Amino acid sequence: AQSVSQHNHHVILSEAASLELGCNYSYGGTVNLFWYVQYPGQHLQLLLKYFSGDPLVKGIKGFEAEFIKSKFSFNLRKPSVQWSDTAEYFCAVNANTDKLIFGTGTRLQVFP
Amino acid sequence: DVKVTQSSRYLVKRTGEKVFLECVQDMDHENMFWYRQDPGLGLRLIYFSYDVKMKEKGDIPEGYSVSREKKERFSLILESASTNQTSMYLCASRDRARDGYTFGSGTRLTVV
Numbered sequence: 370a371q372s373v374s375q376h377n378h379h380v381i382l383s384e385a386a387s388l389e390l391g392c393n394y395s396y397g398g399t400v401n402l403f404w405y406v407q408y409p410g411q412h413l414q415l416l417l418k419y420f421s422g423d424p425l426v427k428g429i430k431g432f433e434a435e436f437i438k439s440k441f442s443f444n445l446r447k448p449s450v451q452w453s454d455t456a457e458y459f460c461a462v463n464a465n466t467d468k469l470i471f472g473t474g475t476r477l478q479v480f481p
Numbered sequence: 482d483v484k485v486t487q488s489s490r491y492l493v494k495r496t497g498e499k500v501f502l503e504c505v506q507d508m509d510h511e512n513m514f515w516y517r518q519d520p521g522l523g524l525r526l527i528y529f530s531y532d533v534k535m536k537e538k539g540d541i542p543e544g545y546s547v548s549r550e551k552k553e554r555f556s557l558i559l560e561s562a563s564t565n566q567t568s569m570y571l572c573a574s575r576d577r578a579r580d581g582y583t584f585g586s587g588t589r590l591t592v593v
Contacts, residue, residue, distance in 0.1 A: 378521070403582075413571070413584040459523060467512050467531050467575070468539065469582055473523035 371396045371464050375472035382450055382479050390445040390475050392434075392460030402443040403461040403469070404434055413459070419443065430454070455479045484508075485574050485585040493591045500559040502588050504572030512575035513555035515539075515547065517568040518587070524571060530555055562592045 374393045382388060394400060404416040417428025424436040434445045443460060460472040488503040506513065512531050516524040516539075526539030530549040544566060548556040559566055572585040 375523075405584075412586045415581070418581075461524075467529060467537075468526055469514070469573070469575075470526070470540075471516075471524040473521060 371462055371466075371468075371470045373460055373462050373470055373472035375458075375460055375475050377475045378473070379476045380478070382477070384452055384479055384481050385449050386479075388445070388447040388450045388454070388477070390458055390460075390477070392443045392445065392472060393441050394443070394460075394462045394464075395441065396462065396464040399465055401463040402434070402436060403463070404428065404432070404443075404445050405459045405461060405471075406456045407459065408456045416445070416458075450477075450479050452479050452481050485572055485583050487570075487572050487585040487588050489588050490586065491589050491591075493593060494559075494562050496563060496592055498559075498562050498592075500562045500590065500592075502557040502559075502570055502572075502590070504555045504557070504585055505553050506555075506574035506583070507553065508574065508576065508583075509552060510574040510576055511552070512577060513549065514573040514575070514582075515545075515555065515557045516571045516573065517541070518571055519568050527557065527570075562590075564592050566590065567592045 372395045376391050402419040405413045406416050417426050419426045419436045427433045458475045463469050485506045514529040515527045518524050525541050528547040530536045546558045570588045573582050575582050
């Protein structure tokens with residue numbers, strides 16, 4: 370069965386610090402990978418997604434993620450975070466099925 | 482933009498009540514999903530539907546059922562609500578061609 374692991378449950382950073390959130394999945398075949406963000410009190414929004422091609426994917430709000438097939442990873446990065454990036458971040462995988470499987474989420478707090 | 486509308490933002494129900502959570506999408510998507518979101522557990526798939534009258538169990542279907550009589554509407558039913566079903570429920574719709582998922586704003590259900 371597919372599964373997604375997000376090892377960082379809670380990350381606290383100061384503004385301008387760099388961010389990297391880990392995501393690993395367990396599925397040996399072709400996968401589609403997603404990062405979603407949920408700002409406090411709001412619905413889930415897509416940050417970026419990877420289907421094929423360039424493994425470095427750029428998303429909205431300065432986020433990017435790198436797909437490393439050999440490591441089954443799809444880590445999210447941002448070079449300089451802002452207070453407005455405070456949110457919960459979810460990695461998700463779709464492995465040639467209709468189902469989108471989520472990780473447990475990472476809560477990011479950014480302090481000014 | 483695709484819109485996924487969940488009829489209630491907040492619900493409070495008593496233990497043993499039958500509860501209906503409604504979800505409507507306006508873009509003729511074939512796939513629709515119900516997730517529940519709990520702190521530290523992320524989003525877990527309850528049920529999904531890949532067409533009218535077609536449904537498939539997700540990872541945590543126990544205590545729930547679903548109904549998809551029309552393409553635009555996907556209902557989640559709690560036959561006899563229990564306190565451990567207190568949660569945030571999220572509906573999603575999927576554009577198969579683009580493999581894009583759109584989420585509703587969620588229904589926060591409290592069972593007392």
